[in-house]
Amino acid sequence: MKHYFHPMSRGATTHWMLLELGVEHEQVIVDFTIGENDTPEYRAINPMGKVPALVDGDVVVTETAAICAYLADKFPEQGMAPPPDSVQRGRYYRYLFFPGTTLEPMFTFNQLEGVEYSAQSVGWGDLTRCLAAIEAMTPAQDWAMGEAFTAADVVYGGTLDFAVQFNWLPDPSAKVTDYVKRIKARPRYREAHDASWH
Numbered sequence: 049m050k051h052y053f054h055p056m057s058r059g060a061t062t063h064w065m066l067l068e069l070g071v072e073h074e075q076v077i078v079d080f081t082i083g084e085n086d087t088p089e090y091r092a093i094n095p096m097g098k099v100p101a102l103v104d105g106d107v108v109v110t111e112t113a114a115i116c117a118y119l120a121d122k123f124p125e126q127g128m129a130p131p132p133d134s135v136q137r138g139r140y141y142r143y144l145f146f147p148g149t150t151l152e153p154m155f156t157f158n159q160l161e162g163v164e165y166s167a168q169s170v171g172w173g174d175l176t177r178c179l180a181a182i183e184a185m186t187p188a189q190d191w192a193m194g195e196a197f198t199a200a201d202v203v204y205g206g207t208l209d210f211a212v213q214f215n216w217l218p219d220p221s222a223k224v225t226d227y228v229k230r231i232k233a234r235p236r237y238r239e240a241h242d243a244s245w246h
């Protein structure tokens with residue numbers, strides 16, 4: 049399978065996921081800083097021209113969370129996703145979808161000054177609600193799904209890691225910083241991110 053990525057991108061997260069699973073893959077660097085994402089060939093893979101993307105035979109997957117979810121399900125023996133018919137699956141989906149649909153837009157809008165919006169209408173509500181949800185969802189010990197480290201931690205924990213790193217979270221609680229520390233202590237995280245920027 050081919051992993052289209054750039055080390056200074058969200059591709060570090062999907063690379064980390066591939067390493068956690070120990071999946072052989074071809075790493076294809078798409079240097080978007082010099083427009084390598086803006087070619088007809090790459091747009092045929094991802095019309096958004098974004099990295100990361102994964103091509104597995106005839107299957108094309110874009111979006112960081114979708115790639116992590118796809119990989120976790122493709123290699124069920126690695127235990128990085130609860131079984132599709134298990135009761136844990138609902139909780140697992142929440143961690144996979146919440147970062148991209150809610151946290152990322154909130155972090156972006158929170159950096160902008162003078163932009164007014166209705167917290168009742170936008171999907172991310174507001175910073176206060178997001179911080180309360182982060183506090184409620186972040187595990188005090190182990191991982192998002194309990195003892196098993198899963199794709200939920202790669203996606204949700206990876207987003208919190210970015211947020212702490214870039215100071216998007218005002219005064220993160222001890223629970224959040226400890227969880228991010230556990231994430232960063234994982235050998236495969238280090239391997240993926242040492243190849244990136246820290």
Ligand SMILES: N[C@@H](CCC(=O)N[C@@H](CS)C(=O)NCC(=O)O)C(=O)O
Nearest residue numbers: 057058080097098099100111112113
């Ligand atoms: N929603 C996408 C966002 C991907 C994204 O924004 N990638 C950035 C790098 S982190 C990119 O490819 N930027 C190049 C560009 O937009 O031209 C995902 O989760 O994968």
